[in-house]
Every structure is written in C-alpha cells, then in structure tokens.
Amino acid sequence: MITRLNLHIAQIVRRYNGYKYITSQCAICDLRHLTTSSTHWCRECEEALCIDCKEHHSLSKASRSHHIIPISEYNKLPPFVTTISLLCSYHNEKYVQYCVKHECPICFKCINEHGNCGGLTLFEQFVRDIKSSEAFRDMEQSLKDMLVNIDRIREDRKSNIEMIKNKKKQIIEEISRLKKQINKRLDKLQEDIMVDLEREEMECCKKIQSIFSTLNDQAKDILQFNPEIENMKEYASDMQGFLGMGEIQKQISQSENCIQSMIANKETETVILEFTIDASLHFLSNAKTFGSIVVKHIPSDGIELVRSKDKQAQILVTGKNESVYNMKLNLKRQLRTLCNTTRGCCVTVNGGFIFTDYQNHSEKLVVLNADGENKYTIPFSELYSSYDLACVDDKTVAITTGNSHGKTGVIITDLTTRKEKRIINLSSTPYGITFDGKSLICCCKDIRVISCTDFSNTIIPNTAVSAYSSIATHDGKIFYSDLQKNTVTCCSYSGVPLWELKNKSVLQRPRGITVDDKGNVFVLIMDSSIILVISPDGKQYRQIQTKQYDLTKPSSIFFDKIRKQLLVTNEDCFAHLYSISYF
Structure with a gap:
C-alpha cells in the first residue's frame, strides 16, 4: 500500500x-x-x-x-x-x-x-x-543560538539524570537507615518485654510456691492424726475418745479456716500470663508500603535560553560570558557527613573533607578522605563546642566554639595527633572563621585578625557584627554576612567599606559565605533554602533555588579554589560537591 x-x-x-x-x-x-x-x-x-x-x-x-x-x-x-x-x-x-x-x-x-x-x-x-544584511546576520546568529540552547538543554538533562541517580542512592540509604532504626528499636522493645516477662513469671511462681508450702504444712498435720485416731479406737476409753475427738476437731477447723482464708484471699485463683501488643506497633502490620516515591516537576534553574533578538531586553553582562546570571551548578558527588548540625566545612589541600557538628552535647569534628570515606572523628569535651572551621594546612585546623556550654575561643587542633594544640581565648564569642594564607580572620563582636605566629589578635575597625556571622576573603578583601542586619559587606583589611548589599527581599538571615576564584560571593540563605550569588563588585546578584539540587536545608558552604568546586552541606547528614560552569 x-x-x-x-x-x-x-x-x-x-x-x-x-x-x-x-x-x-x-x-x-x-x-x-x-x-x-x-x-x-x-x-x-x-x-x-x-x-x-x-x-x-x-x-x-x-x-x-x-x-x-x-x-x-x-x-x-x-x-x-x-x-x-x-x-x-x-x-x-x-x-x-x-x-x-x-x-x-x-x-x-x-x-x-x-x-x-x-x-x-x-x-x-x-x-x-541580502547576504550582508542585518536580517541575514540575525538568521545566522539564530542558528548559533539554537545550537547553544540545544547544548544547554542537553547538559541540563544530563545533570538532571545524574541528580535523579544520586537522589535514588540517597533514598536507598535513607530507607536502609530507617529500617536499621526500626529494627534497633524493636530489638530494644523485645529485650525490655522479655525482662518484664521473666520478672512476672518469677513473681507468679513464687506466690504459688508459698501456697504449696502452707498446704504441705496443713497436710502434714492432718496426716499425723490418722495413727492417733487408730490408737484412740484401740486403746482409749469412751470418755478419752470423746475428749480427744474434740481436740482433733479443733485442728480440723483450723485447717478448714486456713483453706477458706486462701480462697477468700484469691490465693487459689488460676494465674494466667497474657501478652498484649502495644497499639502503636500495629502500624507495622497495617503499613501497606515503606513510603511513597513522589515525582515532582519544578522549573529548571539551569536553562536560560539565548535569543539574540531579545538581548536588548536582557541584563547586560561583562567578561567572557561568565557572570552570576549564567552560572550553573553541576553535581559531582554526595558525601555522608555523619553530622546532624553542620555549621562549618572545608576541603584540605590533599582533597579531604572536614565538617563540624554543632549539635548540643555531641559536638565533634568529622574528617573524610578524598574518596569521601569516613577517616576519623574527633569528639570535643563538654567545655567546648565546634561551630565553624578553617584549614591552616593539611595537619592543622582552627575551630571556633560558637555559643559554647563552657569556654569560648578558637581551638587549634592537630589532625595528626587528633588533639588540641592551643586554645586562643577571645573577649567575645567567635563564630565564622577563615584563613587567608597568613592569618586567621574570625567574626566576634567585630572582625579580628589572629596571627598564626604568636596568636595575638587585632580588631579591624568599623566591622561590628552580630552573632552567627560568617566570613571569607579573596584578593585582599574581606567579605562577611550579618545574620541580624541581613547584610553582606565587602571591606578592606583596614576596615574601609567597599560595597554592601542590603535587600530584605533576598537577604533574610544570611548564614554561610564563601568566595570563588573569580571573586563571586556565595551566601547561604538557610531559612529559605537559597544560595545567593553576588558579583565581585556587589552590583549584580542571582538567587539559586537549592531544592532542585536536593538541598532542602543547606547549612554551610565552602569553595575549593584548588579544584574549583563548591561544597555545600545539608541538614540531612549529607554534603554535595558541585563544579561550576557557565552557559
């Protein structure tokens, strides 16, 4: 046909x-x-x-x-x-x-x-x-734009596939973790109920055994009367038999009263052990599924189509097409941090990863090797907490205590011996900290520069900051966020302000901050799950919605300038490592 x-x-x-x-x-x-x-x-x-x-x-x-x-x-x-x-x-x-x-x-x-x-x-x-006309050039440019758009969509879809696969691994780990928690809890409940069962069985048997003892004594006394009655029949006179019978009747009455007392006191009731399952455990038998897999569709933040005819209506950007407006995060890998409340993270020179756990009464430093495997954990004493950190070298790390239970300051820790080398006491509580290659710079009530030679500290003027502020440095400049003022500020080492971003619509309780090799500033807006990227001059910024990158509640951020990768931790014991590309 x-x-x-x-x-x-x-x-x-x-x-x-x-x-x-x-x-x-x-x-x-x-x-x-x-x-x-x-x-x-x-x-x-x-x-x-x-x-x-x-x-x-x-x-x-x-x-x-x-x-x-x-x-x-x-x-x-x-x-x-x-x-x-x-x-x-x-x-x-x-x-x-x-x-x-x-x-x-x-x-x-x-x-x-x-x-x-x-x-x-x-x-x-x-x-x-016509071949040299503007219309012909527009046609040629449109073809180029289409190829660029196709490449962008292709790369975005590849990134989406990688994101789905990584999410699958994360879900599998979450299911396994929940299963282990349930099994562990059931094992504990089983252990407790077995102890209760053993105790009740022993008490019941003990009470019944005590009744046995009383009955045995009664039976022994009654059995003694049998030969005595026979002797009375054989040898006693009628008068003696009558009086002796009265004594025996008294003993019989006492035994009957004892038995009646047992019955009245319910000592002879049958004891039965029963087991009743707690109603809250019926969810296991009633549960039809372990959970549900929901597929959500959200607008992709990684696709911005190019159309040359509309460029006049777009925001002009400078440089080699590398700006905050066409920046894209590409997920490289996921890391298990083992931290419940991560507030600081960094990448070592050798590519290892270090995280702080600020959770109450279980503060610790978690160190992973370059493959993302747990290398070791350094727990902190009850006197100190672990808030933010900065790598001085591959063997030394500086940790701020934040709002600690006991003492506050900066703890210099030797990663080789896994012990504290020195504690730098400060007059106010330190939070964010960074290392610029020569000195440690941290946020207290103001910004302080700590010498790594004699560990003395000096205050940078005009830098009053509130609690939980974060800090980073790049190219001789200091960048810091203020949680209460809702600002991000760039200043010189002498305290001269260079620029300040203050916009309540985008800066609501900024927490973590880091700077990439091009001077772009990354700020965590933890409460709204946003990474705000600010241009080096502070004039342009862009919001990156982190939920599409499986970051439901990002908690700390660090840019590895050696490998040009962005490390972001999440409040689910995981960290994500991204490369940065421009489209």
Missing part, C-alpha cells in the same frame, strides 16, 4: 535525481540533442552550461551581465536552495517585484492582484546585499 509518506519520499528522490541530471548536463546542448558535461551555472537563467556555451553566454548581449559561477561552486549549495524556483508558480514568469504586505515575490502578471497592497518594491532591489 502506497502511503502519503512514500509518495512524498518518491517526490524528493525524483526531484533530487532531476537536480543531479540538470546540473551535470549542459542545458543548451541538451536542447540541440547533444550530451555535454556542464562546467558552469548561470544564476539568472538557472541553467547549466558547458565551456563552449559559457563563452557564448558571456559574450551575448542579452546575457553578458548574467552572473556565471563554476558548477562545482553551485553544487555546494544545499538542495533546498537549488530547488527553489525563481519563476512565478502561477504564471511561469520571472519575479520582478516583492509585496511587503504579503511577504512574497510576484511577477508582472501578479501586479494587478497586488495593486492595492501599497508595499510593492523591485524584487532585485529588495534582495540586493
């Missing part, structure tokens, strides 16, 4: 085969019934010419102005161009004018039909220099 598609394909094949024949044979010789290979093509006549006919065509008065090109160049044109007819499809006449209203070329016979259009122009004049 011949379908419409088959007919369409056949037409294309016939057209292509006809095109090959037209261009390979000289059209004039063909009219003379001669077969001559063509060497040139006349654009105006739309005919192939051999070398002899080309000479005549160039000398003839009617065609000497025609543009003739080698057939090899003509064959380079795409088929959709060469198959375009320059003759009117209605009258088979050459196009002479162009109707702007209907956007179509017309021949001289079509002019009457378009007489009222009012926008007729000479077709030759209309198409003159």
Whole structure:
C-alpha cells in the first residue's frame, strides 16, 4: 500500500535525481540533442552550461551581465536552495517585484492582484546585499543560538539524570537507615518485654510456691492424726475418745479456716500470663508500603535560553560570558557527613573533607578522605563546642566554639595527633572563621585578625557584627554576612567599606559565605533554602533555588579554589560537591 509518506519520499528522490541530471548536463546542448558535461551555472537563467556555451553566454548581449559561477561552486549549495524556483508558480514568469504586505515575490502578471497592497518594491532591489544584511546576520546568529540552547538543554538533562541517580542512592540509604532504626528499636522493645516477662513469671511462681508450702504444712498435720485416731479406737476409753475427738476437731477447723482464708484471699485463683501488643506497633502490620516515591516537576534553574533578538531586553553582562546570571551548578558527588548540625566545612589541600557538628552535647569534628570515606572523628569535651572551621594546612585546623556550654575561643587542633594544640581565648564569642594564607580572620563582636605566629589578635575597625556571622576573603578583601542586619559587606583589611548589599527581599538571615576564584560571593540563605550569588563588585546578584539540587536545608558552604568546586552541606547528614560552569 502506497502511503502519503512514500509518495512524498518518491517526490524528493525524483526531484533530487532531476537536480543531479540538470546540473551535470549542459542545458543548451541538451536542447540541440547533444550530451555535454556542464562546467558552469548561470544564476539568472538557472541553467547549466558547458565551456563552449559559457563563452557564448558571456559574450551575448542579452546575457553578458548574467552572473556565471563554476558548477562545482553551485553544487555546494544545499538542495533546498537549488530547488527553489525563481519563476512565478502561477504564471511561469520571472519575479520582478516583492509585496511587503504579503511577504512574497510576484511577477508582472501578479501586479494587478497586488495593486492595492501599497508595499510593492523591485524584487532585485529588495534582495540586493541580502547576504550582508542585518536580517541575514540575525538568521545566522539564530542558528548559533539554537545550537547553544540545544547544548544547554542537553547538559541540563544530563545533570538532571545524574541528580535523579544520586537522589535514588540517597533514598536507598535513607530507607536502609530507617529500617536499621526500626529494627534497633524493636530489638530494644523485645529485650525490655522479655525482662518484664521473666520478672512476672518469677513473681507468679513464687506466690504459688508459698501456697504449696502452707498446704504441705496443713497436710502434714492432718496426716499425723490418722495413727492417733487408730490408737484412740484401740486403746482409749469412751470418755478419752470423746475428749480427744474434740481436740482433733479443733485442728480440723483450723485447717478448714486456713483453706477458706486462701480462697477468700484469691490465693487459689488460676494465674494466667497474657501478652498484649502495644497499639502503636500495629502500624507495622497495617503499613501497606515503606513510603511513597513522589515525582515532582519544578522549573529548571539551569536553562536560560539565548535569543539574540531579545538581548536588548536582557541584563547586560561583562567578561567572557561568565557572570552570576549564567552560572550553573553541576553535581559531582554526595558525601555522608555523619553530622546532624553542620555549621562549618572545608576541603584540605590533599582533597579531604572536614565538617563540624554543632549539635548540643555531641559536638565533634568529622574528617573524610578524598574518596569521601569516613577517616576519623574527633569528639570535643563538654567545655567546648565546634561551630565553624578553617584549614591552616593539611595537619592543622582552627575551630571556633560558637555559643559554647563552657569556654569560648578558637581551638587549634592537630589532625595528626587528633588533639588540641592551643586554645586562643577571645573577649567575645567567635563564630565564622577563615584563613587567608597568613592569618586567621574570625567574626566576634567585630572582625579580628589572629596571627598564626604568636596568636595575638587585632580588631579591624568599623566591622561590628552580630552573632552567627560568617566570613571569607579573596584578593585582599574581606567579605562577611550579618545574620541580624541581613547584610553582606565587602571591606578592606583596614576596615574601609567597599560595597554592601542590603535587600530584605533576598537577604533574610544570611548564614554561610564563601568566595570563588573569580571573586563571586556565595551566601547561604538557610531559612529559605537559597544560595545567593553576588558579583565581585556587589552590583549584580542571582538567587539559586537549592531544592532542585536536593538541598532542602543547606547549612554551610565552602569553595575549593584548588579544584574549583563548591561544597555545600545539608541538614540531612549529607554534603554535595558541585563544579561550576557557565552557559
């Protein structure tokens, strides 16, 4: 059965085969019934010419102005161009004018039909220099833009697939973790109920055994009367028998009273052990599934389509197309931090990872190797907490205590011995800290510079900050966030403000801060799950919604300038490592 598609394909094949024949044979010789290979093509006549006919065509008065090109160049044109007819499809006449209203070329016979259009122009004049026109350049740019957009969508979809696979691993770990927690809890409940069962069984048996003892004593006393009664029958007088019988009756009455007392006191009731399952445990038998897998669709933050025609309406950016507006995070890997309340993170020179756990009464420092495996954990004493940290070198790390239970200050810890080397006491509580290659810089009530030589500290003027502020440095500048003032400030080491971003709509309780190798500032807006990226001059910024990157509640952030990767921790015991690209 011949379908419409088959007919369409056949037409294309016939057209292509006809095109090959037209261009390979000289059209004039063909009219003379001669077969001559063509060497040139006349654009105006739309005919192939051999070398002899080309000479005549160039000398003839009617065609000497025609543009003739080698057939090899003509064959380079795409088929959709060469198959375009320059003759009117209605009258088979050459196009002479162009109707702007209907956007179509017309021949001289079509002019009457378009007489009222009012926008007729000479077709030759209309198409003159079209290949160097703005419209042609726009078309070329549109093709480039489409390729860029396709690449962006392709990369975004690859990133989405990687994100889904990583989320699957995370869900599997979460299910396994929950299963272990349930099993552990059930084991504990089983242990407790077995202890209760053992205790109740022993108490019940003990009470019954005590009744046995009383009954045995009663039976022993009664059995003693049997031989005495026989002797009374044999040897006692009637008077003695009567009086002796009274004594025995007294003993029998006492035994009966004892048994009646047992019955009245319910000591002879049957004791039964029963087991009742706690109603809250019925959820296991009633549960139909372990949970539910929900597929959500949210707008992709990684796709911003380019359309050159709309560039005037877009925000102009500088540099090599690398700005906060076209920045993209690409998930590289996930790390298990083992921290419930991460407030500080960093990457060592050798590529290892260090995290602080600020959870109450279980403060610790967690160290992972470059493969993301747990290397060791350094617990802190009850006197100190672990808030933020900064790597001084591969063997030394500085940790701020934050709002500690006991003492506050900066703890210099040796990672080799896993012990405290020194405690730097400060007059106010330190929170955010960073290392600029020479000195430690931390946020107290103001910003302080701590010498790594003698550990003395100096105050940078005009830098009053509130609690839980974070800090970073880059290119001789200091960047810090203020949680209470809702600001991000850049200043010099002498305290001179360079710029300040204060926008309550985007800066609501900023917490973590870091700077990449280009000077872009990354700020965590923890309560709204946003990473705010600020340009080096503080004039441009962009919000990155972290939920699409599986960061439901980001808690700390660090940029590794050696490997140019961004480390972000989440409040679910996981950290995500991203590379940064520009589209």
